[in-house]
Amino acid sequence: MHADKFSTLEEGIYLLNHSVGRPPVSAYQQVQAGFIEPWKTLTNDLWSRWIEEIDEFRKATALLLNASWQDVCPQTNLSGALSKLLPALPHTSGRNVIVYNEQDFPSMGFVLNQAQRTGFQLRCIPTDSDPLDLQVWDDRLDSSCACVLVTHVQSNTSVQVDVAGICALAKKSGVIPIVDIAQSVGVTEIDLSQWDADFVLGSCVKWLCGGPGAAFLWANPDIIEQCQPTDVGWFSHADPFEFDIHDFRYAEGVLRFWGGTPSVIPYVVAANSIKLIAQIGVDQVRRHNLALNQRLLDSLPEKVAICPVLPELRGGTAVLNFGQQQSTVEQNLLDAGVHFDSRPTGLRLSPHIYNNNAEIDVVTETILGCLKH
Known part of the structure; x- marks a missing residue:
């Protein structure tokens, strides 16, 4: 959604929007x-x-x-x-x-x-x-x-x-x-x-x-x-x-x-x-972000969520902690081309208006693959 308006990556899944958002194509x-x-x-x-x-x-x-x-x-x-x-x-x-x-x-x-x-x-x-x-x-x-x-x-x-x-x-x-x-x-x-x-x-x-x-x-x-x-x-x-x-x-x-x-x-x-x-609408950005984060959170055990589960209490970032499996999950996400970062509280994933369901599904499948082992 609106991905054509931003300079997105040719490869990989960019979920570092809590750190640096992607530039509009019109920036230059x-x-x-x-x-x-x-x-x-x-x-x-x-x-x-x-x-x-x-x-x-x-x-x-x-x-x-x-x-x-x-x-x-x-x-x-x-x-x-x-x-x-x-x-x-x-x-x-x-x-x-x-x-x-x-x-x-x-x-x-x-x-x-x-x-x-x-x-x-x-x-x-x-x-x-x-x-x-x-x-x-x-x-x-x-x-x-x-x-x-x-x-x-x-x-x-x-x-x-x-x-x-x-x-x-x-x-x-x-x-x-x-x-x-x-x-x-x-x-x-x-x-x-x-x-x-x-x-x-x-x-x-x-x-x-x-x-x-x-x-x-x-x-x-x-x-x-x-x-x-x-x-x-x-x-x-x-x-x-x-x-x-x-x-x-x-x-x-x-x-x-x-x-x-x-x-x-x-x-x-x-x-x-x-x-x-503003043209896209912050309300639309918010709805899209909440939907993608909810898609992610609903697919994972609730105990891994450091961020609030209730959307009205949550910002734009999903913060997840997998305990002893944290390093394995992080490495597998990196191998899958997911761009994220980590803090002592957990790894941070932040979808924006230019991210989509398919990208979130890759993240979910990668994480669940780790948790099954």
């Missing part, structure tokens, strides 16, 4: 039109043209999330965005605790660890706690907390948490919710108006098939004017082309988090891919 042409040709032909107005391309990225991202594009700021990656965000948050005396989950992506945890150098303290929800239980979050959100990092879909387990519920608990306690949607955007429908988050961080390299280097920070307009980032550059300025070294003024809104000279190509590529995913 879009880079030529949106980056190379303006570079070849324009002079003084080149940056204006490139900023238009980046604005297309902001608009495409906002449309996907039911948000205003003026509230979307381009970023390079999520950890970089979080590094900019934490020291810029409005400070309230007595609030210096950051709540996070041990199953958050390690790169985000690294940023949180460094934040302790600036006075923050960390409060971790351990792996053996159930992130689907709102009481687990409520027990850790109190008047000492500055913010909470909420990972919409966990990369190691594919657990999809109740973001709206957690944000409501955070707001009740005066805590700033920061939501990581790297593993969910493009494969689950997201409506930011339903979450009441203060900040949302995402990237395009996975389910959005936009390649690395194009990430984004969405900020709630109700809080953004209270934020004073120190990691700034000329594109964080109210008038980037004013060029007065003695006069820095924050850009209005979220663009104060932009920084110095931006890359352009990643956003040209990503804007094109986001528009393609």
Whole structure:
């Protein structure tokens, strides 16, 4: 389904979409039109043209999330965005605790660890706690907390948490919710108006098939004017082309988090891919992904599923652990030409809109062949 719109592999079964999505076939042409040709032909107005391309990225991202594009700021990656965000948050005396989950992506945890150098303290929800239980979050959100990092879909387990519920608990306690949607955007429908988050961080390299280097920070307009980032550059300025070294003024809104000279190509590529995913429909991507994963899970013993069996609690990835047979299963899948990866929790298989039933059946037959021995 829609395989003709993406550069899929000539051989093998690609199920690494939780890591890097396949590029649209139109990506190369879009880079030529949106980056190379303006570079070849324009002079003084080149940056204006490139900023238009980046604005297309902001608009495409906002449309996907039911948000205003003026509230979307381009970023390079999520950890970089979080590094900019934490020291810029409005400070309230007595609030210096950051709540996070041990199953958050390690790169985000690294940023949180460094934040302790600036006075923050960390409060971790351990792996053996159930992130689907709102009481687990409520027990850790109190008047000492500055913010909470909420990972919409966990990369190691594919657990999809109740973001709206957690944000409501955070707001009740005066805590700033920061939501990581790297593993969910493009494969689950997201409506930011339903979450009441203060900040949302995402990237395009996975389910959005936009390649690395194009990430984004969405900020709630109700809080953004209270934020004073120190990691700034000329594109964080109210008038980037004013060029007065003695006069820095924050850009209005979220663009104060932009920084110095931006890359352009990643956003040209990503804007094109986001528009393609939107044209197909995230709802259709979601239905297709759920159907293929369910086809896989229904064919295997339930005990091997590390990911939630209930589809409404699961992201886009099937996470499977076969115990003592794990290495045998992994080797046989590799021999069958299946592209996947493994984490301590289990092997990860992530079908996208360009995968099909026949590919999932190869995976299932390969696994079952191992389990019979």
